[in-house]
Amino acid sequence: MFHKAFENKMYKEHREKILMSLDLCIVLISYVLASWIKNDFQLSLHMIINASTILTMMLIILLIYALSFYIFKVYKSLWKYIGVDELLRLTLSSGFATVIIMLGSMVYFNVPSLVSVEFIAGIFSLILMAGLRVGYRMLRRIEMQNGNDVASKRVIIIGAGDAGNLLLKELAQNNTLNYKIIGFVDDYKKNIMIGGYKVIGTTHDIHALKEKHNLDGALIAISHVNQIDLRRIYDECIGAGLETKIMNFQFKNNTRNGNLVADIKIEDLLGRGEIHLDQTEISSYLSDKIVAVTGAGGSIGSELCRQIVKFQPRKLIMIDINENYLYMLEQEFKRDIAHGKMSENIEIKSLIASIREKKAIDEIFARYQPEVVYHAAAHKHVPLMETRPMEAIKNNVFGTNNVIHSCIEHKVKRFIMISTDKAVNPTNVMGATKRMTEMLLQANGHNGVTKMAAVRFGNVLGSNGSVIPIFKEQIAEGGPVTLTSKEIIRYFMTIPEAAQLVLQAGYYANQGDIFVLDMGEPVRILDLAEKMIRLAGLTPYEDIEIKEIGLRPGEKMFEELRLDGEDTTRTKNDLIYKNAAMKITPKEMDERLEVLHKLLAKKDVSPAEIRETILDLIISDKAMCHS
Numbered sequence: 001m002f003h004k005a006f007e008n009k010m011y012k013e014h015r016e017k018i019l020m021s022l023d024l025c026i027v028l029i030s031y032v033l034a035s036w037i038k039n040d041f042q043l044s045l046h047m048i049i050n051a052s053t054i055l056t057m058m059l060i061i062l063l064i065y066a067l068s069f070y071i072f073k074v075y076k077s078l079w080k081y082i083g084v085d086e087l088l089r090l091t092l093s094s095g096f097a098t099v100i101i102m103l104g105s106m107v108y109f110n111v112p113s114l115v116s117v118e119f120i121a122g123i124f125s126l127i128l129m130a131g132l133r134v135g136y137r138m139l140r141r142i143e144m145q146n147g148n149d150v151a152s153k154r155v156i157i158i159g160a161g162d163a164g165n166l167l168l169k170e171l172a173q174n175n176t177l178n179y180k181i182i183g184f185v186d187d188y189k190k191n192i193m194i195g196g197y198k199v200i201g202t203t204h205d206i207h208a209l210k211e212k213h214n215l216d217g218a219l220i221a222i223s224h225v226n227q228i229d230l231r232r233i234y235d236e237c238i239g240a241g242l243e244t245k246i247m248n249f250q251f252k253n254n255t256r257n258g259n260l261v262a263d264i265k266i267e268d269l270l271g272r273g274e275i276h277l278d279q280t281e282i283s284s285y286l287s288d289k290i291v292a293v294t295g296a297g298g299s300i301g302s303e304l305c306r307q308i309v310k311f312q313p314r315k316l317i318m319i320d321i322n323e324n325y326l327y328m329l330e331q332e333f334k335r336d337i338a339h340g341k342m343s344e345n346i347e348i349k350s351l352i353a354s355i356r357e358k359k360a361i362d363e364i365f366a367r368y369q370p371e372v373v374y375h376a377a378a379h380k381h382v383p384l385m386e387t388r389p390m391e392a393i394k395n396n397v398f399g400t401n402n403v404i405h406s407c408i409e410h411k412v413k414r415f416i417m418i419s420t421d422k423a424v425n426p427t428n429v430m431g432a433t434k435r436m437t438e439m440l441l442q443a444n445g446h447n448g449v450t451k452m453a454a455v456r457f458g459n460v461l462g463s464n465g466s467v468i469p470i471f472k473e474q475i476a477e478g479g480p481v482t483l484t485s486k487e488i489i490r491y492f493m494t495i496p497e498a499a500q501l502v503l504q505a506g507y508y509a510n511q512g513d514i515f516v517l518d519m520g521e522p523v524r525i526l527d528l529a530e531k532m533i534r535l536a537g538l539t540p541y542e543d544i545e546i547k548e549i550g551l552r553p554g555e556k557m558f559e560e561l562r563l564d565g566e567d568t569t570r571t572k573n574d575l576i577y578k579n580a581a582m583k584i585t586p587k588e589m590d591e592r593l594e595v596l597h598k599l600l601a602k603k604d605v606s607p608a609e610i611r612e613t614i615l616d617l618i619i620s621d622k623a624m625c626h627s
Contacts, residue, residue, distance in 0.1 A: 030124035098122030152180035160186035217243035292370035295377030297325025355399035396433035445512020453509035480545035
């Protein structure tokens with residue numbers, strides 16, 4: 001094959017010398033042609049007589065060109081990636097050499113006809129050298145296309161913008177990917193060509209294009225596509241039976257690393273893309289501050305830590321009882337510092353402690369004096385908390401009460417707690433404990449020292465124990481994918497989305513307000529399962545069975561984000577709403593905590609009794625909604 005000649009050992013070891021010799025031969029030929037043309041296509045006797053002088057001049061000319069090639073780094077670029085930058089470098093080096101040669105001739109010979117020969121020769125050299133490179137790239141591209149015609153997957157590139165053009169160029173150079181580009185698809189650009197390929201239709205024409213061009217797949221290359229359009233395009237492609245992948249934009253930003261195209265992830269379809277934050281507001285309470293995060297090793301806590309360090313805190317205190325997750329997060333930050341991705345001026349402290357032990361939290365707060373505390377530590381798995389409700393109460397309720405009072409006692413300026421949609425009209429122990437923590441926060445909101453807020457949101461994609469990893473494992477094992485109910489509906493948000501909005505909501509924290517994140521459209525879990533199976537390249541109900549196994553203990557069919565009677569207003573950020581604090585006193589909450597304390601101290605208390613008691617305690621606050 002044509003490009004194989006440039007892959008042998010000798011060429012690889014002496015590439016720059018070989019290519020320079022080739023270019024210098026072109027320079028030599030160009031000067032012969034220019035002289036021949038200048039002498040009316042004849043080699044005059046005068047030239048033959050002065051052969052020795054001409055030979056000396058040519059050696060000097062070749063030396064000047066060689067130095068110019070070296071100065072402008074002409075051979076540092078690969079020919080298969082030849083583009084505007086490479087041709088510009090070649091033009092500058094050739095022009096520089098030609099000017100030097102012409103100036104030398106004017107000084108030493110002062111023969112106008114000789115200068116004109118050198119000028120024409122310079123133009124010939126540039127045209128021939130550039131033509132050789134462009135010709136190589138065109139021949140290599142033709143060879144790759146012809147060689148892969150039979151075996152290649154016939155694909156379209158969706159998106160005729162900068163990303164689509166970049167993807168086309170990379171595919172043209174990558175002979176490991178088995179794709180034959182048929183054309184572009186774009187909703188806004190029609191009757192144009194990109195890199196020699198036509199825009200053959202819009203995303204609404206995908207079914208017809210599949211039949212007309214016998215397509216096998218589609219590659220999505222739209223850098224700023226929103227999730228609504230991405231879902232629609234994906235559904236169109238899958239409905240047409242096309243294998244669908246998306247351009248890897250990490251590859252785009254860090255060329256040659258990673259895969260050029262990647263499988264579409266369920267997070268791509270359910271997330272909402274870029275979240276617009278007010279960087280100034282968040283920086284005002286995080287930059288150069290001491291920040292503590294409880295539950296820092298968990299999925300939400302760890303992402304909060306990753307987002308916090310972007311705002312350059314003076315110190316980040318990561319607190320968790322799980323040593324393994326905390327250790328791995330600490331190692332991640334150390335690698336980021338070593339690779340220059342994170343400032344080495346941020347002091348990271350990893351501390352093993354349980355929020356159940358107030359003495360431990362007091363010791364940490366007294367020693368490190370955090371100014372901002374994010375409280376993400378909690379037991380959250382609904383079925384497990386139904387089995388051992390006393391553990392949920394000890395950790396979620398009494399543990400959170402410990403952190404709240406430690407913040408007030410140690411004059412922490414801001415306390416932000418992670419809550420959940422399961423706290424709204426709860427039917428399970430986990431939801432009831434989280435509702436109780438919201439009530440604790442509201443009761444202590446007017447403390448005069450610490451600004452407080454809770455942030456309430458739904459399911460987080462990819463978090464520990466969420467449905468996404470479970471479905472992935474079930475699909476990888478060949479099924480079945482199990483659903484508690486085919487009618488169950490949930491709100492979803494990606495981990496980075498949730499963490500970013502928590503940081504923004506933290507700025508609005510005041511006197512025990514509850515902030516509710518806009519979770520987007522609710523998703524039917526059955527639709528989610530079917531999409532994930534298709535994303536794995538399989539067919540639901542044929543390759544992978546979907547089974548309904550019944551609701552788990554404490555599970556609801558529908559989750560809510562707002563209690564009846566909660567007064568909701570929109571904040572400056574369109575994705576964050578505020579529920580005004582309810583009227584509840586610390587004394588009332590102390591009485592409820594005492595009921596729980598005595599209940600847990602009883603011998604042989606049943607899970608059912610604990611569950612009934614805590615549900616009664618949080619239901620009794622409903623009258624306050626209307627007070």
